[in-house]
Amino acid sequence: MNEKVLMKGNEAFGAAAIQAGCDLYFGYPITPQNELTEYMSRELGKAGGTFAQAESELAAINMAYGGACAGKKAMVSSASPGIALMQEGFSFIASAELPLVAVNVSRGGPGIGGIQPGQADYRQVTRGGGNGDYHIVVYAPYCIQEAVDLIIRAFDTADHYRNPVIVLADGMMGQMMEPVVIPQIRRQSSASEIAVEKPWALTGSGGVRDRNVVRSLWLDPQQLEDQNIRLDEKYQRMKQELPEYQSVDLEGAEIVFTAFGTVSRIASEAIRLLGQRGIRAGMIRPITLWPFPYHAFEQIDHSSTKLIVSAELSMGQMIEDVELAVKGRKPVRLIQRSGGMVFTPAELAARAEELLSQYQ
């Protein structure tokens, strides 16, 4: 029954997670993602999973850690300040090599910030706010359908690499409604399947195997170094296997926008407006923010491109990765709004045109 239905983003995210096979969801109310928590409270139980409202985001991430230790597909969701609270948990879960899916419906910050959309968690999710050397895979969908597809993939990615995966939506995507297809593919692994698929999981030894231990503490520094080297080998593999992006109209482009999420849709329209004014523009849209698709920038048409613009709803965070990718070969400039303010396509196009004039 793969029909198109009109759904609110937050609810579609929940529906996607359920179809992906989510066993356990732990949530705490925070705007602008409450409809996701509420949806899971209504629907996950009907699908054979378990929902719990935790007493805080601190508790939620730790409940998810427990569920993941036990071999289940566990999920949390929150918004920026709540994701900040979960950072200790992310570090712990990455260190213990457990799968987890987290949805961040991001809003303006810093601090309590605001409840309107923002992209100022870029650094938080890609650099990580927890301690130590670890990475989290970050998927940045640009529309609700892609969010559905990426959330389903996130569970597989998390299981495959035994690592947390964040899907970074933003407040606008969480709140808006679009037609989506939610593939009806849900299946949950049985206890015996989990014992085989995840032999490290805490399922009860059953008296047939030695007891399993999930840990992140290694007091012996040589053992901790060995653990870090092992984790890093995994992250290097992820950097090879995971980067994803979309590129549009790079050939002959004078301006190349770099944008993710909702901003990429604004940039698409801005590109059309610029085209009407005789300015050729293209876009690189990262789909994974970590690992960042640096190699996408090798596709830039050097003969035509004069300027690369990072368009962001923050004070400029992704621009650092763009600069790394461009390696000084072209100028990189920022067009941004923050605090929950969002530029219109016309505003983005006008500011891009003005910047371009500095490089003619």
Next chain:
Amino acid sequence: MKPIFEYTKGMREQDTHYCPGCTHGIAHRLIMESLDERNALGDTIGVCPIGCSVTAHQYFNVDSCEAAHGRAPAVAAGIRRAWPEKYVFTYQGDGDLASIGAGEIVHAALRGEKFTTFFINNAIYGMTGGQMAPTTLLGQKTTTSVDGRKKEISGMPLRVAEMLSTIDGAVFVERVALDSPAHIRSAKKAIVKALDVQEKRLGFSFVEILSTCPTNWGMTPVKAQAWLRENMIPYYPLGNFRCPEEVK
């Protein structure tokens, strides 16, 4: 000759790292023995948060995970929902449970979480070298209360068993001590009852275990047991605060 006492299969044959006279060894054995006696070792998952016993997974012969400081009840809540039919327990110190984890333990009790928490109360922070805990007694000297705990600065010590017993979901709450053979036998009985409560899925079961920390109290193991008896028990009275009819 018939053996009258054996090393429990619940404990791995591994020397522990605990200090001489530390009662973790006794507490570990009572709990693991109780699980062994009900043939539950293969169906148990333990949560070992930060504290001297964070590496208890090297001694407990059950599937175990570490937990961040204070978060063990949340971790256990996740595990319980993953495997509704297994035994799940947390084993927490007083810094972990009564300080940073105060929120998590209250909410575990509030929800009537169907796992058991074993609370090792030795009135001090052991692992980090003897700082004041919420359970440190008035006047007790620690590395962060060098002149002794003062009520006007730090308040009176927290009586966790009493506090949790006011929460409906905490259906079994008992405080025991490990300072004497008689008290150790009572502690074992309470642990068994707590596991019975879990087995019957009646609600949250909690055993507070008054314990010694000879190293950080600056005493010999024997003096530490006496100190526990003379100072901790008068403030933290032993006994049952809540017990469901089904296991009385």
